Amino acid sequence: MIGDERDELIERVRHTLTPLPPADPQSVARVLSAIAEDAAALPARPTVWIARVRALLSRPMLSLSGVGAIAVLALMLGYGLRSQTRAPAAVPELAAVDAFDALTPMGLRVPRPALQAMTNDAGAVAVVAVDFVFEGSGERVSLVGDFNNWAVDSTPMQRIDSGPLWSVTVPLTPGRHVYAFVVDGEHWQADPNATSAPDADFGKPGSVIMVPPR
Amino acid sequence: MNATHGRGTARRAVFIGLLLATGAWRVLHAQPARVSGDLSEVADGRTRAVLLAVVRDAEANGIPLAPLYGKIREGTAKQSPPDRITDAVRALATRLTRSREALASASSVDEIAAGAEALQVGVPASALRRLRQVWPAQPLTVPLGVVTELVAYGVSASHATARVRELMESGATNAQLVVLSTRVQSDIVSGTAASTAFERRARSAFGVLSAQQAKTGSTILAIPPRPD
Amino acid sequence: MTKLPSDLIDQARAGDRHAFARLVELCYPRALRFARQMVGQSEDAEEAVQDSFVRVHRYLDGFKPGAAFEPWFFRILANRCRTMLEKRRRHRAVIEYGEVPPNAAEIVQAATDVDLHHAVLRVLDTLPTEQREAFLLRHIEDLSYEDMMDITGAGLSALRMRVKRACDTLREQLTEVHYDR
Numbered sequence: 068m069i070g071d072e073r074d075e076l077i078e079r080v081r082h083t084l085t086p087l088p089p090a091d092p093q094s095v096a097r098v099l100s101a102i103a104e105d106a107a108a109l110p111a112r113p114t115v116w117i118a119r120v121r122a123l124l125s126r127p128m129l130s131l132s133g134v135g136a137i138a139v140l141a142l143m144l145g146y147g148l149r150s151q152t153r154a155p156a157a158v159p160e161l162a163a164v165d166a167f168d169a170l171t172p173m174g175l176r177v178p179r180p181a182l183q184a185m186t187n188d189a190g191a192v193a194v195v196a197v198d199f200v201f202e203g204s205g206e207r208v209s210l211v212g213d214f215n216n217w218a219v220d221s222t223p224m225q226r227i228d229s230g231p232l233w234s235v236t237v238p239l240t241p242g243r244h245v246y247a248f249v250v251d252g253e254h255w256q257a258d259p260n261a262t263s264a265p266d267a268d269f270g271k272p273g274s275v276i277m278v279p280p281r
Numbered sequence: 282m283n284a285t286h287g288r289g290t291a292r293r294a295v296f297i298g299l300l301l302a303t304g305a306w307r308v309l310h311a312q313p314a315r316v317s318g319d320l321s322e323v324a325d326g327r328t329r330a331v332l333l334a335v336v337r338d339a340e341a342n343g344i345p346l347a348p349l350y351g352k353i354r355e356g357t358a359k360q361s362p363p364d365r366i367t368d369a370v371r372a373l374a375t376r377l378t379r380s381r382e383a384l385a386s387a388s389s390v391d392e393i394a395a396g397a398e399a400l401q402v403g404v405p406a407s408a409l410r411r412l413r414q415v416w417p418a419q420p421l422t423v424p425l426g427v428v429t430e431l432v433a434y435g436v437s438a439s440h441a442t443a444r445v446r447e448l449m450e451s452g453a454t455n456a457q458l459v460v461l462s463t464r465v466q467s468d469i470v471s472g473t474a475a476s477t478a479f480e481r482r483a484r485s486a487f488g489v490l491s492a493q494q495a496k497t498g499s500t501i502l503a504i505p506p507r508p509d
Numbered sequence: 510m511t512k513l514p515s516d517l518i519d520q521a522r523a524g525d526r527h528a529f530a531r532l533v534e535l536c537y538p539r540a541l542r543f544a545r546q547m548v549g550q551s552e553d554a555e556e557a558v559q560d561s562f563v564r565v566h567r568y569l570d571g572f573k574p575g576a577a578f579e580p581w582f583f584r585i586l587a588n589r590c591r592t593m594l595e596k597r598r599r600h601r602a603v604i605e606y607g608e609v610p611p612n613a614a615e616i617v618q619a620a621t622d623v624d625l626h627h628a629v630l631r632v633l634d635t636l637p638t639e640q641r642e643a644f645l646l647r648h649i650e651d652l653s654y655e656d657m658m659d660i661t662g663a664g665l666s667a668l669r670m671r672v673k674r675a676c677d678t679l680r681e682q683l684t685e686v687h688y689d690r
Contacts, residue, residue, distance in 0.1 A: 071672035076680055077648060083626040084546060084649050087538040091420050093391035095537050098559045099530055102566045217355040241455055242395065243426030255359065262466055265433060267401065268352070268369035271359045277430055279459035280423065345552045390552055 092280070093240040096194035100214075100238060194238045195278050199224070201233045201258070205250035208233045212246030212273075219249050241280035247273045323353065328363035335370055344377045345390040348397065376400045383409035384421065395425035402432040408442035415449045423455040427462045434466060435475030444483045451490045461486050518578050522569050529569075533562055539650070540586055546645050547590040549634060553597065557589040564589075580656040587642055587660055594638055625683075632682045636675055643668055644675035 073081070199210050201224060210222040214237065224233035233248075245264045248256045257263055257272035264273035320336075323329045336349055352373050356366035380396030381388065383406040388396075396409050408428075412421050424445055431441040445458065453461075461482050468478035513535060520528035540561065544554035564585050572581060633641055639661075646652045646660065647668075657668050 071647070071669050071676055073648065074680075076683060077676055079625065080629050080679055080683070081648055083629050084542075084645075086542075088541050088545070089418055089420060090534060090538045091389040091391065091422070093420070093422055094389055094541070094555055094558075095534055097555075098533055098537070098562045101559050101563050102529075102533075105563045105567065211358065213351060213355075216351055217358040219358050240391070240422075241459070242391070242423045243398070243430055262430070262433065265402075268372075269356055269359045269361045269365060275430060275433070277426065277459050277462050279463075280455045347552060388551075390555065 092194065093242070096238060096240040099194060103238075194240055195280070196236050197239050197276065197278060198234060198236050199246070199248075199258075201248045201256075202231050203233075203248075203250060203256065204231060205254070207251060209249050209252075210235050210237065210246060211249050211255075212244055214239055214244055214246070219252060224248075239276075239278045241278050244276050244278060245273050246276065247271065320353065322357045323363070323366070325363045328367055331367050332370055335367075335374055339374045339377070342378065344374060344381065345393055347390055348377060348394040349374060372401075373397060379406050380409060382406070384413050389420060389422070392420050392422050392425070395422045395429070399425045399429045399432075402429050403438045404428055404432060404442055405438065408438070408446075411446055412442070412449070415446055424449060424458055427458045430462050431465065431475075431479060434469055434479075436465075436479045437476065440476060440479065444479070448483065448486055448490070451487065452494065453486065453490060457486060457489075513578060518572070519574065522572060522574070529566060536562075536582065540582075543583070543586060543645060543650060544590055546630075546633060546649065547587075547638075547642060548593050548597075549630075553593050557586065557593045560589045561586040577656070580652070580659045583646065583650065583652070583656075584660040587646070590642070591638060628683060629679070632679055636678060639663075640671045640675040640678075643671035644679075647672045648676075 201208055201210075208224045208226075209219055210224055211217055211219050215221045222235055222237060224235040226233050246258070248258065250256060255271050255273075258274035261274035261276060264275045266273050320329045320332055323332060332353060336346060339349055340346060349370055352370050353366060356369060361369075376397035377393055379400055380393045384392060384396050399409065400406065409421075409425070412424055412428075416424070428438075428441045428445050431445070432438050448458065448461070465475070465478045465482050468482065469475055473481075513532070517528050517532055517535075521532050537558065540558045541554060544557045545551065548554050548557060561582070565582060572578070633644075636644070642661065643657065643663075646657050647654070652660070654665055654668055657663075658665060661668065663671075
């Protein structure tokens with residue numbers, strides 16, 4: 068026996084190490100958010116172009132003039148590729164769940180089901196898509212909170228029909244989240260229709276949303 | 282170097298040049314997005330040094346760093362004075378330590394952070410430990426968030442933690458706890474006193490759980506007396 | 510690993526975001542278990558797992574249809590764990606463990622005071638990275654040596670030797686501990 072097989076002690080070691088950790092929904096949601104960020108940040112992968120360039124380079128007797136021509140072509144390709152971006156990965160969507168007896172921020176009951184959930188085999192929700200709505204004036208409005216690391220520019224809101232309403236849909240894990248709206252990059256505003264979040268640390272207005280799992 | 286090797290080398294150099302030109306280099310070597318782990322947004326050098334020491338200390342003690350960096354980013358985003366950021370981060374590091382100790386080291390980062398938030402509003406560490414006993418393996422992130430929120434509404438910490446714990450022991454799910462919290466909020470907005478609203482909704486929830494248990498033939502719940 | 514539905518990978522490759530999200534949910538616990546046992550600290554382990562899934566998503570297009578997903582996934586995850594360990598090593602004082610844990614008596618003593626799980630983790634932590642990785646892949650993740658060769662790039666003999674040495678160390682350090690489990 069080479070000594071790499073299982074004996075009684077190795078079996079006992081296995082017994083202590085094999086239990087799986089619980090699939091924390093928040094951790095899984097963080098993974099999915101990171102994937103969505105990564106997909107949005109990268110330009111479309113130029114696999115087709117690389118294959119073509121490789122095919123060109125594999126030809127024997129590549130001349131200097133040929134290299135120069137390819138370099139010019141590559142610069143043009145690079146410009147074209149850099150201008151392409153992938154569409155941001157949307158939150159995974161399922162068939163809408165039944166309307167949930169909860170008010171979205173702003174006290175609006177959104178006509179279509181406001182909460183779209185993703186479930187695993189056990190029926191536990193991993194992440195929930197939540198609509199945020201803000202009413203007010205400004206050139207740009209963004210959503211900021213513990214779910215996007217308080218990055219003021221990372222979650223811009225979209226104006227609805229050129230009116231005073233702005234909205235954005237964000238995937239959130241079940242639980243308590245603190246957030247605020249930032250108008251024109253500097254004016255912090257709480258959601259007047261949500262519970263206010265006491266900011267003992269920094270004294271800025273903020274709001275709380277409790278996201279339910281399904 | 283023979284001629285063949287020379288051509289191969291030139292070919293590779295051209296290929297690398299093309300990769301750079303096409304931007305594919307960035308594609309192949311781009312780093313995945315991750316939680317920010319640097320202090321470059323803190324403009325003040327002295328504050329950066331102090332915060333770095335706090336972070337290193339936390340790291341050495343096995344405290345999750347993501348909430349600390351999140352607090353730093355929150356403070357800078359809110360344009361808070363450096364001293365205030367430092368105080369907030371130090372206080373959070375202390376709470377994270379206590380939360381982790383109360384919840385046990387197998388807890389996830391979000392769970393420990395939720396525990397720290399509960400501690401900040403006055404929930405004692407002993408309450409966190411008792412919640413852990415009720416759900417030893419299931420994440421406590423949602424119940425801790427509900428307790429924190431109830432205390433923020435004006436329910437006493439002891440009342441909130443006791444009732445939430447009892448509901449968990451009676452089989453309440455995360456979803457049911459969140460619904461409870463939302464309805465309490467709605468009642469308070471309508472003018473009901475926080476503790477009254479909470480007690481009423483908690484008793485209603487016990488009733489639902491009792492009915493569910495009766496259906497399954499389980500032990501009928503007796504609604505616990507209201508805690509002090 | 511949780512048995513993945515046969516068409517889930519294909520659906521994810523085809524761009525079905527729901528399928529990919531399911532894939533993450535099904536694989537996450539096992540990935541986290543391996544990462545925690547490799548890198549030790551919960552936050553680093555979560556980061557390694559997160560990085561791995563981002564890479565899986567990024568390169569899933571190139572994943573051959575019909576190929577085994579598990580070895581490919583663990584190759585990515587094992588690489589991320591090694592990178593994490595290397596990064597940590599560069600930022601901390603290096604403690605040379607060598608082939609034999611330096612404070613064997615301490616570990617045995619600790620094992621009598623805490624449960625077997627903690628004792629095992631302590632011994633694992635003293636193993637050289639390659640041995641720890643090989644042991645976990647073989648005896649916890651239940652992978653074949655063929656898959657392990659694919660994951661690590663090492664040869665069969667080298668892998669068997671790494672597993673053997675890890676087992677030897679565990680036997681040596683834990684034999685004196687008596688448990689009723």
